[in-house]
Amino acid sequence: EAGVTQSPTHLIKTRGQQATLRCSPISGHTSVYWYQQALGLGLQFLLWYDEGEERNRGNFPPRFSGRQFPNYSSELNVNALELEDSALYLCASSSGYGGYNEQFFGPGTRLTVL
Amino acid sequence: SQQGEEDPQALSIQEGENATMNCSYKTSINNLQWYRQNSGRGLVHLILIRSNEREKHSGRLRVTLDTSKKSSSLLITASRAADTASYFCATDGKGRRALTFGSGTRLQVQP
Numbered sequence: 001e002a003g004v005t006q007s008p009t010h011l012i013k014t015r016g017q018q019a020t021l022r023c024s025p026i027s028g029h030t031s032v033y034w035y036q037q038a039l040g041l042g043l044q045f046l047l048w049y050d051e052g053e054e055r056n057r058g059n060f061p062p063r064f065s066g067r068q069f070p071n072y073s074s075e076l077n078v079n080a081l082e083l084e085d086s087a088l089y090l091c092a093s094s095s096g097y098g099g100y101n102e103q104f105f106g107p108g109t110r111l112t113v114l
Numbered sequence: 115s116q117q118g119e120e121d122p123q124a125l126s127i128q129e130g131e132n133a134t135m136n137c138s139y140k141t142s143i144n145n146l147q148w149y150r151q152n153s154g155r156g157l158v159h160l161i162l163i164r165s166n167e168r169e170k171h172s173g174r175l176r177v178t179l180d181t182s183k184k185s186s187s188l189l190i191t192a193s194r195a196a197d198t199a200s201y202f203c204a205t206d207g208k209g210r211r212a213l214t215f216g217s218g219t220r221l222q223v224q225p
Binding site for chain 1: 144145147149154155156157158159162164202204206211212213214215217218
């Protein structure tokens with residue numbers, strides 16, 4: 001069974017540009033979570049999508065947005081990039097059912113903002 | 115914000131020794147999960163323990179949970195050089211399915 005996949009692996013942008021990151025969940029999983037791992041700030045929750053809807057967002061400005069498609073894949077968009085947006089962006093998926101909430105992560109997208 | 119702290123922040127041991135990492139958290143939880151991360155790559159899911167469980171095993175891993183102390187520990191027995199990585203605990207709770215992570219423990223296993 002294929003795991004969570006993310007693309008691209010690396011992304012280099014300049015300040016002010018927009019970045020789009022993509023995630024495909026494990027087959028059968030309906031929930032997709034996005035997390036940011038920035039140097040010195042640890043792993044922080046960004047966004048949660050389930051059944052095509054945004055269910056919750058972390059403490060990030062509105063220029064971080066995304067969506068979930070009918071096939072449950074997801075896209076994270078970061079507008080007006082700032083230098084501090086440089087980080088590893090991790091996507092996770094879970095089945096969304098029951099109380100277990102096991103989340104499985106993809107390999108991440110390394111975003112560098114110059 | 116980080117849910118909790120992990121200690122030690124860094125741990126260096128010899129191959130074959132056991133490694134114990136601890137995690138503390140602040141609010142009540144539904145589940146606690148442990149993850150491994152190698153050199154800034156994705157997180158590998160190791161084990162999940164529910165709030166009503168006290169101990170769980172998976173291969174060389176043993177996890178304990180003490181909800182009264184809001185703490186958990188991860189024991190890796192007979193460590194190998196390949197276990198060298200950062201280890202994170204993560205929790206979720208009532209109305210909070212997104213994970214809140216600890217600060218992580220960097221484990222170095224010397225061959």
